[in-house]
Amino acid sequence: MPMLEVRDLHFNYGKTPILKGVSFEVDEGKLCGLFGPNGCGKTTLFKCCLNFLRSCSGSVFMDGKDVRSLRVEDMAKIVAYVPQEHKPPFPYLAKEVVLMGRTPRLNGFFGISRENKRKAADALELLGLTELADYPYNQLSGGQRQMILMARAIAQETKLMFLDEPTSALDFSNQIRIWRIMRLVAERGVTILACSHDPNHVSWFCDKVVVMKDNRIIKEGSSQRVITESTMDEIYQDMCAVRNFGRTRMVLPRDVALRNETEGFGESTLCGLHAGGARADRFLEGASGQQLKTLQEHPCSTSRPAIETSVQNR
Amino acid sequence: MELLKQFDLVKRLGFDFEYGYSEGRKILILLALMALLIFAIGIAITFGAYKISIFDVYRIVLAHVSPFSDLSNVTKLHNTIVWELRIPRVLLAVIVGTALATAGAVFQGCFRNPLVEPYILGISSGAAFGAAMGIVFSDFLLSVQLSAFIFGALAVAMAYFLARVRQETPIVTLILAGVIIGSIFSAMVSILKYIASDAALREIVFWLMGGFYYATWNDVFLLAPIIIPCFLVMWALGWKLNILSMGDDEARALGVNPEKYKFVLITLATLVTSLAVSTVGIIAWVGLMMPHATRMMLGPDHRYVIPAAAMLGGSYLLVCDTMARTLTSAEIPVGIITSILGAPYLFYLLRTRGKAMLG
Numbered sequence: 001m002p003m004l005e006v007r008d009l010h011f012n013y014g015k016t017p018i019l020k021g022v023s024f025e026v027d028e029g030k031l032c033g034l035f036g037p038n039g040c041g042k043t044t045l046f047k048c049c050l051n052f053l054r055s056c057s058g059s060v061f062m063d064g065k066d067v068r069s070l071r072v073e074d075m076a077k078i079v080a081y082v083p084q085e086h087k088p089p090f091p092y093l094a095k096e097v098v099l100m101g102r103t104p105r106l107n108g109f110f111g112i113s114r115e116n117k118r119k120a121a122d123a124l125e126l127l128g129l130t131e132l133a134d135y136p137y138n139q140l141s142g143g144q145r146q147m148i149l150m151a152r153a154i155a156q157e158t159k160l161m162f163l164d165e166p167t168s169a170l171d172f173s174n175q176i177r178i179w180r181i182m183r184l185v186a187e188r189g190v191t192i193l194a195c196s197h198d199p200n201h202v203s204w205f206c207d208k209v210v211v212m213k214d215n216r217i218i219k220e221g222s223s224q225r226v227i228t229e230s231t232m233d234e235i236y237q238d239m240c241a242v243r244n245f246g247r248t249r250m251v252l253p254r255d256v257a258l259r260n261e262t263e264g265f266g267e268s269t270l271c272g273l274h275a276g277g278a279r280a281d282r283f284l285e286g287a288s289g290q291q292l293k294t295l296q297e298h299p300c301s302t303s304r305p306a307i308e309t310s311v312q313n314r
Numbered sequence: 315m316e317l318l319k320q321f322d323l324v325k326r327l328g329f330d331f332e333y334g335y336s337e338g339r340k341i342l343i344l345l346a347l348m349a350l351l352i353f354a355i356g357i358a359i360t361f362g363a364y365k366i367s368i369f370d371v372y373r374i375v376l377a378h379v380s381p382f383s384d385l386s387n388v389t390k391l392h393n394t395i396v397w398e399l400r401i402p403r404v405l406l407a408v409i410v411g412t413a414l415a416t417a418g419a420v421f422q423g424c425f426r427n428p429l430v431e432p433y434i435l436g437i438s439s440g441a442a443f444g445a446a447m448g449i450v451f452s453d454f455l456l457s458v459q460l461s462a463f464i465f466g467a468l469a470v471a472m473a474y475f476l477a478r479v480r481q482e483t484p485i486v487t488l489i490l491a492g493v494i495i496g497s498i499f500s501a502m503v504s505i506l507k508y509i510a511s512d513a514a515l516r517e518i519v520f521w522l523m524g525g526f527y528y529a530t531w532n533d534v535f536l537l538a539p540i541i542i543p544c545f546l547v548m549w550a551l552g553w554k555l556n557i558l559s560m561g562d563d564e565a566r567a568l569g570v571n572p573e574k575y576k577f578v579l580i581t582l583a584t585l586v587t588s589l590a591v592s593t594v595g596i597i598a599w600v601g602l603m604m605p606h607a608t609r610m611m612l613g614p615d616h617r618y619v620i621p622a623a624a625m626l627g628g629s630y631l632l633v634c635d636t637m638a639r640t641l642t643s644a645e646i647p648v649g650i651i652t653s654i655l656g657a658p659y660l661f662y663l664l665r666t667r668g669k670a671m672l673g
Contacts, residue, residue, distance in 0.1 A: 047563070050563075050566070050567060051566070052562075052563050052566060055480070071571075072566055072569055072570070072571040073569045073570075073571070074569075075566075075569070076566075076567060076568055076569025076570075077569070079567075080567065081563070081564070081567030083561075083563060083564055083567075086561070088426070088559060088560050088561070089426045089427055089428055089559065090423075090428065090559055090609070090614035091609075091613070091614055092556070092613075092614050092615070093613065096556075096613075096615060100556065100557055100560070100568055101568065103553070103554075103557055103568045103569055103570060104568065104569035106553065112553070156568070
């Protein structure tokens, strides 16, 4: 039985259709990428799946349970949601934000038991974020905030995790770091659905890719099958070329690819890219193998959090 | 700190000292605020326009509290001043301060905005209209207080249901609805002022400034049994309020139904605010400032902000009211003092940590 099963979702905003019969499924422990251009309905699909929008028709099953019939409290024990990074109005400490992930399993009135705090601390440690724990969350950099939100989702201990554009607005190294964390989490048995704008990221890191366009799914399957030139043409009308460098697939702008291949120096550049491809291969193997170690050896981007200057000036 | 760990109660409430969440320090601050509040009450009952020695004051209090001593050696005048005037007034100031500060903290958390005050949804204008109605048409309406309470609560209910679309209550719509409802009631207060007689007009203006002049034991007995349980429920929902302040979608993803809990919290906060407003009029700044001050001391965790703001609010309003009744021979409306003391404080906040606090 698939961990996540979406059947024939329809949603209209006023009279504009946003989702026109979306169906797909994701098996347990898989990292599934949801890929598509702006405005194709990715975020709406997320919100329908998570029951944030209650007026959409169709059905969503998570871990065999019908989402529509679940109470908010029970739903949060099955699925965790990582929103796009944002600033809350109050300066909660990073560790308090992570502790919020324990909310579905808290009982009692005022206090929070030691076990729950330990689980929050463990989640921070797993991602190598322990040294950020005592900083106010809303004064961290965007990448650090995103990683704290991932730690919160891990602390929630759910079988499913939804991530809404986790790498948008992050620099290259932080994007890769976030994807590595997602692979790490998926290998611990969590099923992940993450949406992204970057075809390379989904093809490098995801077990399965679902491609959306114009409010419906046009392709789904393994990244090798799905991220192809014909798919890219269908989405972005003759913008992209898809090349294989070693075993790694690259999506790049068509004019860049053609310029390199037609002009005389194409050969040497391609060689360079081949070498780069080999490096990328090694990198990917590293990512899928010993992430835990890698992550702990290279914790988050800067050793000192980027505290806003105004605070330093105080 | 070691001593604190012995307290079984602290442990039973689930507070813990492990994993660096520094709850021990926060509990100490709460206890210190408790001590401050009790100390402030103890001092405030000895102050007054009519000088009575501290010794006499406490003898009177003791006579009423303990079953063994009697009142035979206390003058009747002193007894009336201390027991019938000062003490209910002091207690009422504490209760109202507690109510406003708690409601302020809850509204700020629910609306995800540290600049919100309890009057944001039009309670003050509604209550002012109710009070003005009660004053102008005193023959028809039961009491000024009841009328103020009903219209204050009505204003919030109207704002809430005006903002509710498709089973959702977006914050921006809610605040706008509050502004709209507030301005309607303000306009109607102006109409009443326009048609009121001179005496009634003077009374309306006095009511609008707020004050504890007419505090009696009846007010204390009416407010305390409602405000204290409401406060306890809001405190118990403190952690849920933390989650709500992260935004609706996140709250839902973390298993806290935002519609349900926001409704409960806003209803409770409205109830205590409108009770307070209908009894003592509009007192500004307490609900805005006290949650801020406690956040600076304890951080933004509402499990601590709510009780700390309540105790600090009680102490602050008590100090302000004691000043109001003792600074000059005539009484100063307490709203003037809370504003004069409060405005520079907020200005200081804005200049020193505006960016960190207010984003």
